[in-house]
Amino acid sequence: MARTQTDILIAGGGIAGLTAALAFGRAGFRTVLVSPEPPVTEGNDDGSDLRSTAFLQPAKNLFEQIGLWDDLAETATPLNILRVVDTVNWPPQIRDSREFLATDMGEQSFGWNLMNWRVLQGLARVLKAQQGVDLRFGTSFVSMVARDSGVIVRLSNGDSVAAKLVIAADGRNSAVREAAGIGVKTTRYGQKTLAFVVSHAKPHANVSTEIYNQGGPFTLVPLPDLDGQPASAVVWMNRGPRAEELAAMEQTAFEARMSERSCYILGPLHLKSERRLWPIISQRAERLSAPRVALMAEAAHVIPPIGAQGLNTSLNDLILLRDLALMAGHDGLGCEKMLAEYDRKRGADIRKRVQAIDLFNRVTRSPHPQVQNLRLTGMKAAHDLTSLRHAIMRAGMGH
Secondary structure (H helix, E strand, C coil), rough: CCCCCCCCCEEEEHHHHHHHHHHHHHCCCEEEEEEECCCCCCCCCCCCCCEEEEEEEHHHHHHCCCCHHHHHHHHHHHEEEEEEEEEEEECEEEEEEEEEEEEEECCCCEEEEEEHHHHHHHHHHHHHCCCCEEEEEEECCCEEECCCEEEEEEEEECCCCCCCCECCCCCCCHHHHHHHHCCCEEEEEEEEEEEEEEECCCCCCCCCEEEEEECCCCCEEEEEEEECCEEEECCCEEEEHHHHHHHHHHHHHHEEEEEEEECECCCCCCECCCCEEEEEEEEECCCCCCCCCEEEHHEECCCCCCCCCHHHHEEEEEEEHHHHHHHHHHHCCCCHHHHHHHHHHHHHHHHHHHHHHHEEEEEEEECCCCCCCCHHHHHHHHCCHHHHHHHHHHHCCCC
């Protein structure tokens, strides 16, 4: 069985793990990535990720620095306005709405929306040309032994890797986190989200629309035109049983339901992809590091898909971890000082974001009229009080 010497071993082949491999490779660190499965890089293939992500400015800056943005830019749709719509009853009746403008913060756009499978496609292409990165798909992390000078990782094929730092990007059920003895706090909401793509009669005009009723937001996020028609990605949160019922519904009936739920803001909606279900939880690791180990992305935190915080928070983990690695250099990579600083800085931000989105989810999913009235009052205050609006927008944009 072979042993490889490297600087960094990354467990996990999703967007976060692959971006980390590219970032550390570009920064001059020898990197090995292991993942049980290769990324699915075509939208129509089984297992493709039909969710979309609005990548905020810090994420775009990172993509530019590591040579990924040029591959993605052509299919990225700018999000210039965030429209929030409050509704009650069924069919939903609009009570009020507000629009948050990126120009209010001196920016042209809040972010750029991309299908997740398209980001994986871009990462796979760019990584092929990146020297110093060893991608091992079909191979998993099994165990590790940390020492003062580094860590020995055993893999599922019997090989081992000696690294200075192990990065856990292997998801909410992280094997690396478990091996490091780090616990998690998990909140289950009994919700699931449906993710799919639609076309519609009216142009989206680069406006992302969140519509509140109950069960969670119904969000329309702009995409490039599809077959000559305006198109959007949809994230529709519901109680678990209702989400499963909608996922199994005959297409014509489903299109009628989702059009009603959208209040026909973009006209009738037509389904243009499969419907994928995802469970909704909040989760936060008790700490972000152990000797020679750093947790990032969903190994460190899981956030409901509200306000584009999930994957952007993951990339903020990576930005700090890369910057600290560059400061530490090869000799200090993975040392106690570096990991303590990572834990301190990212831990505080993650706690605030998980708590804020948890509260927001509880309010926006409630069927109770008193809570819905609180939701409406909060929406108005968040927009109409200038200082509060700016503070919320700064936090939401990752500043």
